[in-house]
Amino acid sequence: MAKNHGDDFFTLTENKLIAKNTYRAVFEGNTKDLIAPGQFVNLKIDGFYLRRPISVADYDGQTMTLIYKAVGRGTEKLAQTTPGKVFDILTGLGNGYTLRGGKPLLIGGGAGIPPLYGLAKKFAKKGIKAVVVMGFGSKDEIFYADEFRLLSHEVRITTADGSVGTKGFVTDAFEEIDYDYFYTCGPEPMLRAVYAATNTEGQFSFEERMGCGFGGCMGCSCKTITGNRRICTEGPVIEKKDLIW
Amino acid sequence: MADLKVNLCGLELDNPVIPASGTFGYGNEFRFYYDINILGSFVFKGTTKDARFGNMTPRIAETPSGMLNAVGLQNPGIDAVVKTELPKIEKFFKKKVIANISGFSVDEFVYCTEKINSCDNVGIIEINISCPNVHGGGISFGVSPESAAEVTKAVKAVAKKPVFIKLSPNVTDITEIALACEVAGADGLSLINTLIGMRFNLRTRKPILANNTGGLSGPAVFPVALRMVWQVANAVKIPVMGMGGVSTAEDVIEMMIAGASAVQVGAANLVNPYVCKEIIEALPEAMAKYRINSLSELKK
Ligand SMILES: Cc1cc2nc3c(=O)[nH]c(=O)nc-3n(C[C@H](O)[C@H](O)[C@H](O)COP(=O)(O)OP(=O)(O)OC[C@H]3O[C@@H](n4cnc5c(N)ncnc54)[C@H](O)[C@@H]3O)c2cc1C
Ligand SMILES: Cc1cc2nc3c(=O)[nH]c(=O)nc-3n(C[C@H](O)[C@H](O)[C@H](O)COP(=O)(O)O)c2cc1C
Ligand code: FES
Numbered sequence: 274m275a276k277n278h279g280d281d282f283f284t285l286t287e288n289k290l291i292a293k294n295t296y297r298a299v300f301e302g303n304t305k306d307l308i309a310p311g312q313f314v315n316l317k318i319d320g321f322y323l324r325r326p327i328s329v330a331d332y333d334g335q336t337m338t339l340i341y342k343a344v345g346r347g348t349e350k351l352a353q354t355t356p357g358k359v360f361d362i363l364t365g366l367g368n369g370y371t372l373r374g375g376k377p378l379l380i381g382g383g384a385g386i387p388p389l390y391g392l393a394k395k396f397a398k399k400g401i402k403a404v405v406v407m408g409f410g411s412k413d414e415i416f417y418a419d420e421f422r423l424l425s426h427e428v429r430i431t432t433a434d435g436s437v438g439t440k441g442f443v444t445d446a447f448e449e450i451d452y453d454y455f456y457t458c459g460p461e462p463m464l465r466a467v468y469a470a471t472n473t474e475g476q477f478s479f480e481e482r483m484g485c486g487f488g489g490c491m492g493c494s495c496k497t498i499t500g501n502r503r504i505c506t507e508g509p510v511i512e513k514k515d516l517i518w
Numbered sequence: 519m520a521d522l523k524v525n526l527c528g529l530e531l532d533n534p535v536i537p538a539s540g541t542f543g544y545g546n547e548f549r550f551y552y553d554i555n556i557l558g559s560f561v562f563k564g565t566t567k568d569a570r571f572g573n574m575t576p577r578i579a580e581t582p583s584g585m586l587n588a589v590g591l592q593n594p595g596i597d598a599v600v601k602t603e604l605p606k607i608e609k610f611f612k613k614k615v616i617a618n619i620s621g622f623s624v625d626e627f628v629y630c631t632e633k634i635n636s637c638d639n640v641g642i643i644e645i646n647i648s649c650p651n652v653h654g655g656g657i658s659f660g661v662s663p664e665s666a667a668e669v670t671k672a673v674k675a676v677a678k679k680p681v682f683i684k685l686s687p688n689v690t691d692i693t694e695i696a697l698a699c700e701v702a703g704a705d706g707l708s709l710i711n712t713l714i715g716m717r718f719n720l721r722t723r724k725p726i727l728a729n730n731t732g733g734l735s736g737p738a739v740f741p742v743a744l745r746m747v748w749q750v751a752n753a754v755k756i757p758v759m760g761m762g763g764v765s766t767a768e769d770v771i772e773m774m775i776a777g778a779s780a781v782q783v784g785a786a787n788l789v790n791p792y793v794c795k796e797i798i799e800a801l802p803e804a805m806a807k808y809r810i811n812s813l814s815e816l817k818k
Contacts, residue, residue, distance in 0.1 A: 275552045278792045317789070322736055323580045324789060363791070482576040482726075484587060485788035488547040490540065491563070491592040492578040494571065501571060501592070506547075 292416035306365025310391030315486035330387035340387035374454025382459025402426035412436035521812035527680035531558035538784035539618035569595035574728035584736025588729035614641025648686030648711035663698035670702035751777020767800035
């Protein structure tokens with residue numbers, strides 16, 4: 274039952290700029306604890322005391338892919354790391370998404386888009402093609418539009434400045450989408466807008482500052498209809514019907 | 519053979535390594551990483567009379583070589599701990615645990631102590647009079663010798679297990695408080711709790727923590743903890759559990775040289791869930807290196 278610390282060591286095999294300040298990192302190692310899209314990992318970066326939580330965008334038997342934005346000192350340091358380096362990464366964290374619905378709508382904003390990729394892939398494997406709405410600030414921040422197109426029924430893009438697709442926010446591109454369930458991840462104002470603009474059940478993925486990422490510190494708690502939850506353990510995915518909004 | 523055994527008020531521990539309150543939940547999460555029965559013991563999350571949600575988030579901020587937390591004593595309340603958590607712990611942890619109790623009044627400390635008295639798998643009661651993250655309770659008992667003594671006396675009057683009082687470093691003279699607890703009948707002392715600190719978000723120009731301030735812990739506080747454990751251990755005759763920034767086997771040895779009879783490990787568990795296992799495994803070699811046959815010999 275117990276693990277070995279050695280199981281958590283991963284080798285960085287790719288770390289590539291894919292859009293403005295946005296990187297795709299591929300790690301090789303033991304991925305057996307990853308069981309659902311929407312789970313995350315907690316990654317140790319040299320020189321920083323706390324680990325950094327990052328969603329798993331994709332994984333297979335030996336590799337996992339993370340897509341991250343360099344937004345602060347930790348992620349900037351990660352962005353400067355060359356492949357070959359070994360990282361201490363806690364994997365398989367959080368509940369992840371549960372696949373529901375025959376006509377899913379996936380709604381992602383910026384750094385919240387990565388976990389939806391693994392989800393789109395899981396749906397495609399079941400023969401279900403989702404509609405995907407991706408929101409960005411501007412043209413140079415767009416990533417994975419083609420990757421999503423390969424797996425999806427339709428991909429809609431919004432940019433805050435109107436440089437590509439619909440000008441505005443993700444909720445400005447909801448017209449005439451036929452869906453029976455939705456999944457969303459992104460900044461909280463976007464999640465609240467999605468909550469108001471959708472009319473079916475769905476699943477939200479949340480972020481919170483974390484001390485541990487595996488349920489040990491109570492640093493990440495939130496209140497839901499069914500009681501207190503730790504975002505890292507009984508989240509990050511929470512169903513719409515359980516939110517107190 | 520290196521002898522790791524220590525004795526705390528009659529409680530024999532296989533080794534002095536004890537995860538600290540608030541960094542080990544009720545033990546369950548860490549079982550995924552290793553068999554926690556190798557620990558000397560562990561201290562469970564600070565528990566109060568009533569269930570508490572704690573503070574708003576963000577509750578965590580990073581610092582150089584450490585972290586701030588302002589969890590605010592989130593816990594399910596003493597009844598749920600006695601009815602649900604302790605029986606669960608009994609199933610997977612075959613040793614005695616240490617119960618950490620917090621309160622907002624002397625009566626609340628007494629109430630919780632009486633409830634814990636009947637729990638066979640609790641070996642020691644640790645009374646937290648030093649939580650910096652709650653208002654109108656917690657630390658306010660730990661900053662004056664009079665109130666620290668009052669809580670100690672009241673708890674000791676009902677306690678059927680050894681009582682350790684957990685002291686705050688956020689005081690002018692910690693030995694004064696330590697002595698007051700000893701005179702009031704404490705069986706031992708635990709120190710240090712976290713040091714009050716702050717971080718600001720440069721973009722919003724506001725504190726990062728929703729509670730504004732939080733408690734600093736991790737390697738950043740290790741020298742402060744050593745100093746306070748040394749001061750207190752030299753001032754009192756009762757045993758001291760030392761903590762604050764301990765992350766390695768060498769740190770454990772240093773803490774015991776400073777005067778600790780056992781050592782708690784806090785924040786290090788959060789950034790490396792295997793840390794206590796790794797410390798226990800590294801202790802024999804570290805002891806050999808510094809020619810220590812038995813850890814208990816460090817405490818004169
Ligand atoms: C479950 C989860 C999944 C995530 N998935 C992704 C992802 O796939 N791609 C991506 O780009 N980002 C993701 N994030 C956000 C990512 O964790 C932060 O951007 C990152 O921690 C910033 O670290 P830093 O050192 O660069 O920033 P700093 O601001 O210097 O970090 C200081 C401290 O604050 C914490 N922190 C800062 N911002 C956040 C945040 N938004 N959420 C949680 N902690 C934060 C850091 O972890 C660190 O402890 C996710 C966050 C969570 C909680
Ligand atoms: C997230 C977190 C929660 C804590 N909660 C409690 C608590 O409930 N009760 C308590 O007595 N101490 C609590 N503490 C303090 C620790 O038990 C310990 O005294 C302190 O962190 C110093 O040790 P360290 O530097 O090894 O973390 C908490 C510490 C952290 C980091
Ligand atoms: S981050 Fe520690 S419990 Fe969630």
